[in-house]
Amino acid sequence: MHKALDEGYIDLMIENNLAENLKHDYDITRINDRYSILHSPQETLDMCYLGAKPYHVFPTIYSLCSEISLESSGVSPIQSNPNFDLFGQGVLIGFIDTGIHYQHPAFLNPDGSSRILSIWDQTIENGGIRSDIPFGSEYDNDMINLALTDPNPLSLVPSTDEIGHGTMLAGIAAGSLDESQNFRGAAPKTELVVVKLAQAKAFNRAVFRIPDNVICYPESNILIGIEYIKKVANQLKRPVVLCVGLGSSQGSHEGHSALTSYLDNLSVIPRTSVCVAAGNEGNKRRHYNGVIFNEESYKEIELRVGELDRQFSMEIWQNSPGRLDVKILSPNGEQTAVVPPQLRSCIEHNFIFSNSTVYINNIIVEEESGEQLILLRFSNAMSGIWKIQVFNTTNITSHFNAWLPSGNIITNNTFFLDSDPYTTITSPGNSNNSVTVTAYNQLNNGMLIASSRGFSANGTINPDIAAPGFMLKGPNLKDGYGSATGTGAAAAHTAGIMALILEWNVLKGHYTTISGRDINRLLIRGAVRDASMDYPNRTWGYGRLDLMGMFRSLV
Incomplete structure (x- = not known):
């Protein structure tokens, strides 16, 4: 079986100049003039593998866009x-x-x-x-x-x-x-x-x-x-x-x-x-548009999590020169510490009473875009209203966006309470x-x-x-x-x-x-x-x- 189809291998996307240096140590499948797929033997799943490796090498996941007119x-x-x-x-x-x-x-x-x-x-x-x-x-x-x-x-x-x-x-x-x-x-x-x-x-x-x-x-x-x-x-x-x-x-x-x-x-x-x-x-209520004026300390994003969406991810993007810290509160009031951005970041937080886990990647410079990315990944998420507090640590107004997954990756019962229908082009x-x-x-x-x-x-x-x-x-x-x-x-x-x-x-x-x-x-x-x-x-x-x-x- 080719490594691209073998579940025993992790597929990562890398640029061809890096692939040239790694071709003697890994199986490589060339995609085009710029990118290749690196097939790495899979080890025990470590959610902080994303963190040890940059976000952009993990292939983005796509879903279908449909459910006479001549x-x-x-x-x-x-x-x-x-x-x-x-x-x-x-x-x-x-x-x-x-x-x-x-x-x-x-x-x-x-x-x-x-x-x-x-x-x-x-x-x-x-x-x-x-x-x-x-x-x-x-x-x-x-x-x-x-x-x-x-x-x-x-x-x-x-x-x-x-x-x-x-x-x-x-x-x-x-x-x-x-x-x-x-x-x-x-x-x-x-x-x-x-x-x-x-x-x-x-x-x-x-x-x-x-x-x-x-x-x-x-x-x-x-x-x-x-x-x-x-x-x-x-x-x-x-x-x-x-x-x-x-x-x-x-x-x-x-x-x-x-x-x-x-x-x-x-x-x-x-x-x-x-x-x-x-x-x-x-109309899915999966985009949040946030503004934190320099006199404000933070903005609170309220996220309603449905019963069936036990695991999913969420992304918050902040353009330069803004800088955001993040804190998460579960529906029953448990909370994380404030997490500042780093170059490589992955923090696992276990909510004891709800038996939920959130992995927090607060990355100050995401390599493909150059912007700050806060990636939140929920496991066994408790249903109810989660609160994500985003702190502006600069003296300038912060403009940021948050998105939930598209298509049928999550149900329609998981959404932002104060959502924005614009900037939702996939x-x-x-x-x-x-x-x-x-x-x-x-x-x-x-x-x-x-x-x-x-x-x-x-x-x-x-x-x-x-x-x-x-x-x-x-x-x-x-x-x-x-x-x-x-x-x-x-x-x-x-x-x-x-x-x-x-x-x-x-x-x-x-x-x-x-x-x-x-x-x-x-x-x-x-x-x-x-x-x-x-x-x-x-x-x-x-x-x-x-x-x-x-x-x-x-x-």
Whole structure:
């Protein structure tokens, strides 16, 4: 078994210059030109391993961003206009998600052959055809087509999507026309490259106190999956859209994460574009925005912990030159000492009467962002109201943010009492060049209440655009159709539209070196804006997605 799938090894993300020095002592898997995965033999779990090792080497953990709309974003007028004739032909869309139900009619050509060019299933060993993929198995178009003619397709290509999220998003973006079901994806003639992600290992979950039954994925596997799609597109010399329907509330929310930075860099490469979901954290009460004026001693954050959330993490981020101490009080009144920041920090505090434990990492300089991070990790957390007292130790006003985990990592019964719905865009949505998509209800043009809101913590304008995201029709795991709601579905819809833009520009010769950043700006220019609102808008970005409006903006 490859070390990337072996639970006996801890996966850490390191930069390649460090990997070069360590390659003789550890197993190393190269991700891309900047990062590698270091596989270290797992010892007995020590929660203060994070503290002895810096925060940023532990892969951020991502969760899913979703739970028909062609007219709402100007697609149907374009596809019914013979002067455009845009269906995504010649363009690739890459999905890094839960896999794909490759037998579904939504991914077949009229002759029954597959529109999926390749599947890299990170979870299956010893089944693929290429020696240059680091782990898992790859199945190319020939193998998929052969499987489709077999009475037992899974005997030849055993890759499946047990969850349905990846299948749904791929269908929303690029599903084939099915007139009997009144269904068609936004770009029904694109071809697909699919990465089925391996879920986070037990150790990586434990470090951030994520329950074993939660569906989640490490940043390292996502990054290496994106690199795979990029290589396939380069080999075939095809324009490509990368669709990321995953999100995380870890990190500073300033675009410093490895994944966000990498996607931003890809978005300036000609014929490469990136579409990401903004997240569904707008109504979850998982963000706290704090201000401590210099005459105040501290701010008290009240955190309600639900009965089922016995273990979880929470992050507090303070920008320079601010400096914060922290103290924690349990629901029954037990308290920690005041914990000041250090360069490397990990303190374990056991609350005797509640039998709860909190690990406190108060790190004065988090290496990836340069900002102060207070990481709190709860074990066997007592339900009720916890109080986190944050002390300003400088003579200047302190502005800080706190976030709880995103998606289904915790239940909706754990939240801040005095929460703030803004600055809830999940990573990698806090970007400059990728297209960050929020979701609205295309039936009444109202914003979905769960959609995450901007801006980023450093003021970067996100989201970029709002797209239809309410009950979008797409393929399910039973060869039929269901629906999806949320920013993941909206991002998939937008990814299909971006494929049409690449087709018009690259394959039809109007702008053959167009980049993802260019597409970002074109979509912004063509967006529908309400005269009663100010733009850019923290909820709507630059307005509602409108492909026809984009073409009008070029005239």
